[in-house]
Amino acid sequence: MSYLEEVIQAVEYIKEKISFRPEIGIILGSGLGELVNEVEKQVVIQYSDIPGFPVSSVKGHAGNFIFGQLREKNVAVMQGRFHFYEGYPISKVVLGVRVMGLLGIKTIFVTNAAGGINKAFKPGDLMVIKDHINFPGENPAFGEEIPEFGPRFFDMTNAYDPELMEKAKKAYEKNGVPYREGVYAFCKGPSYETPAEIKMLSIIGADAVGMSTVPEVIAARQMNIKVFGMSCITNMAAGISKTKLSHKEVVETSNRVKDSFIKIIAHMVGEVE
Numbered sequence: 001m002s003y004l005e006e007v008i009q010a011v012e013y014i015k016e017k018i019s020f021r022p023e024i025g026i027i028l029g030s031g032l033g034e035l036v037n038e039v040e041k042q043v044v045i046q047y048s049d050i051p052g053f054p055v056s057s058v059k060g061h062a063g064n065f066i067f068g069q070l071r072e073k074n075v076a077v078m079q080g081r082f083h084f085y086e087g088y089p090i091s092k093v094v095l096g097v098r099v100m101g102l103l104g105i106k107t108i109f110v111t112n113a114a115g116g117i118n119k120a121f122k123p124g125d126l127m128v129i130k131d132h133i134n135f136p137g138e139n140p141a142f143g144e145e146i147p148e149f150g151p152r153f154f155d156m157t158n159a160y161d162p163e164l165m166e167k168a169k170k171a172y173e174k175n176g177v178p179y180r181e182g183v184y185a186f187c188k189g190p191s192y193e194t195p196a197e198i199k200m201l202s203i204i205g206a207d208a209v210g211m212s213t214v215p216e217v218i219a220a221r222q223m224n225i226k227v228f229g230m231s232c233i234t235n236m237a238a239g240i241s242k243t244k245l246s247h248k249e250v251v252e253t254s255n256r257v258k259d260s261f262i263k264i265i266a267h268m269v270g271e272v273e
C-alpha cells in the first residue's frame with residue numbers, strides 16, 4: 001500500500017465514526033493532554049484502532065484522536081503524537097497531520113514542551129512560536145511527490161500565522177499570562193542536548209528547543225493549513241541553568257501551568273475565523 005493509500009484508509013475509517021468535519025486540528029504536547037476535558041460531544045478514537053497508525057510509546061503521552069466541539073468549533077485533537085526519536089519514519093511522524101488535512105482542517109494548533117534557551121524565559125512560561133529551525137534537516141515532504149498533500153516546493157515564510165500570533169497577544173492579556181514569543185529549534189533527541197549544542201542553538205537564533213512540532217508544521221504548511229504554535233517552557237535547556245534535565249521536570253512543569261495553557265488555547269480556538 002502506498003503512503004497516500006494508507007492516509008486515505010485512516011481518513012475513511014475516521015469519517016465513518018464522526019458525523020461532522022473538523023475545521024481545526026490541535027496537537028497536544030507532553031503533560032498538556034487535559035485540554036480534551038474542554039471538548040464537548042466527544043468521539044474518541046484510539047490510534048491503535050486506526051489502520052496504519054503507530055501507538056505512541058512515551059509516558060505522559062496518550063494515544064487518542066478526540067473529535068468534538070471546542071468553543072463551538074469542530075475540532076480534531078491529537079492527544080499524543082509520534083516523535084522522530086521513537087524511530088518512526090518521518091512520514092509516520094506527520095501521519096496525523098496528513099489525515100487531519102485530508103479531513104479538511106484549515107488551521108492547526110501545535111503545542112509542545114520545550115527547554116528554554118532565551119535567558120529571559122523561566123520554566124512555566126508559554127512561548128508563542130514565531131519561527132523554527134529544522135536542525136536535523138529531516139523533511140516530511142522529502143521523497144516521492146504526492147500532489148494530494150500540496151506542492152513540491154512551498155514557502156515557509158510566515159509559517160506561523162501572523163494574524164493568529166496577534167490574536168494570541170490578546171488571549172494572553174485577557175488571561176493574565178505574560179506574553180513570550182520566540183524561535184523553536186527542533187532536535188531529534190531523545191537525549192537532551194549538550195551545553196555546547198545549546199550554546200550553538202542560542203548563537204543561531206533559537207529561544208527554545210524541543211523534539212517535535214517542526215515536521216508537523218512543515219507538513220501542515222505544504223497542505224496550506226494555517227499554523228499556531230505554542231511551547232510550554234518546562235525547563236531551562238542544558239547549561240542555561242545548573243539543574244539536571246529530566247522528563248519528570250518536563251511533566252511537572254507542564255502540569256503546573258496547564259490551566260493557563262488550556263485557557264489560552266481554548267480562547268484562541270474561539271477566535272479562529
Ligand code: HPA
Pocket residue numbers: 113114115116187192193209210211234235236237238245250
Ligand atoms: N530539550 C529538548 N526537548 C525538550 C526539552 C529540552 O530541554 N525540554 C522539554 N523538551
